[in-house]
Amino acid sequence: MDPIKPPLTCLLQKVTRLDLGPSLSEEGGLNLGGRAVWNVFTRPHSFLFLAELSFNNTPVLDIDLVKLVGLPRLTVLHLKNTGIGDEGVFHLVALKLTLTRLDLSQNPCVTDDAVPALNLCILSKVRFLGLVGTSIGMPGLRRMAKLIQREERIVDVEIPEACESYIDDIPNIYLLQPQPPLITSPALCSRLSAGALQRNLEAHAEVANKSHASIGAKGISVFTGGTKEEMCERLRDLLVKREVDLVVWGMIYGYGEVDETDWNGKDDKAKKLLTDDYGPRRFR
Structure with a gap:
């Protein structure tokens, strides 16, 4: 017993x-x-x-x-x-x-x-x-966002205030809708000529440098000169960071707010607006 x-x-x-x-x-x-x-x-x-x-x-x-x-x-x-x-x-x-x-x-x-x-x-x-x-901060949030997207999870995250401020400023940091022949894929950087690399950097610099000077945007200035190798590395780094920041952006505002080619084929359920007007900003 x-x-x-x-x-x-x-x-x-x-x-x-x-x-x-x-x-x-x-x-x-x-x-x-x-x-x-x-x-x-x-x-x-x-x-x-x-x-x-x-x-x-x-x-x-x-x-x-x-x-x-x-x-x-x-x-x-x-x-x-x-x-x-x-x-x-x-x-x-x-x-x-x-x-x-x-x-x-x-x-x-x-x-x-x-x-x-x-x-x-x-x-x-x-x-x-x-x-x-x-x-x-944003480095940690980017890692979580990439995982959530890759695994197709639905996770409601109330994000820190500093990250919210940075995300709100993304339109002042990156060129969101680059048109051909400008590129969005970091993997294509090594295929571009020196002139094409410079044109891509100048397009992003027009947004980032102007905002940085006028309203103190949180992005750094984009330098458009240097050797072909330097420009290639600089553009690749910029596009890699842009790519993951837009993942976070899309999880906050919906993927339709950014360059549609970046989100082609993504789950439609993830493309809805996720702004919470009554509390902390969230992403999924």
Whole structure:
């Protein structure tokens, strides 16, 4: 006969949602035993049905998150304004088989270094990421956007303010609709003559340099001179960056807003407008 389970264990098994922010808060500095709450997640056979867990607005150490890895049904995790960093995000990879919503907003110690861990979660089941107020920048956002596009995933991402500002400025950084004989593919750069390379650079420079001088656009000035090899490398670098920035742009505003040839054959479901007028900007 199986031993009778303690009443507390039976109770913990039935819990499906927990908000532990108040339990862990250090209001007045008097909650000296608050951190002991973390130990309950290591109890055997406890929280077997816990699906949603919140630590919003309370201090959390990166190492604390290791104690969550045994939760078999955790799908929603709120970690807004907890002070966690990149190490903590990597601990969360252990939850990727169940986690569908992850809110990391208002944690400035989460940086681009955490993107490999986030991408592993995206490849699994995560469908929502809250990244507003983190230090993830455009390099990290580009990596996530390329993965989401390549894997044809639908992931709702609330992006950081700095990335939103950069994306809004893309029309002032790149030539969005180059017409032949101008090229958009970086792979074609090596086939162009010196004159053709210069004409391509001049076309992009007309947009980027003008905006950079007049309104302080965030793109750098485009230099149009140099040897053929230098111009080829410069144009290739510009088009590679343009290509991935337009992936992010398309996930925010819809692919129809940019050069249609860049998005030919893409899933029509991904071509809808994704601007959220009532909250942080998102991409999918």
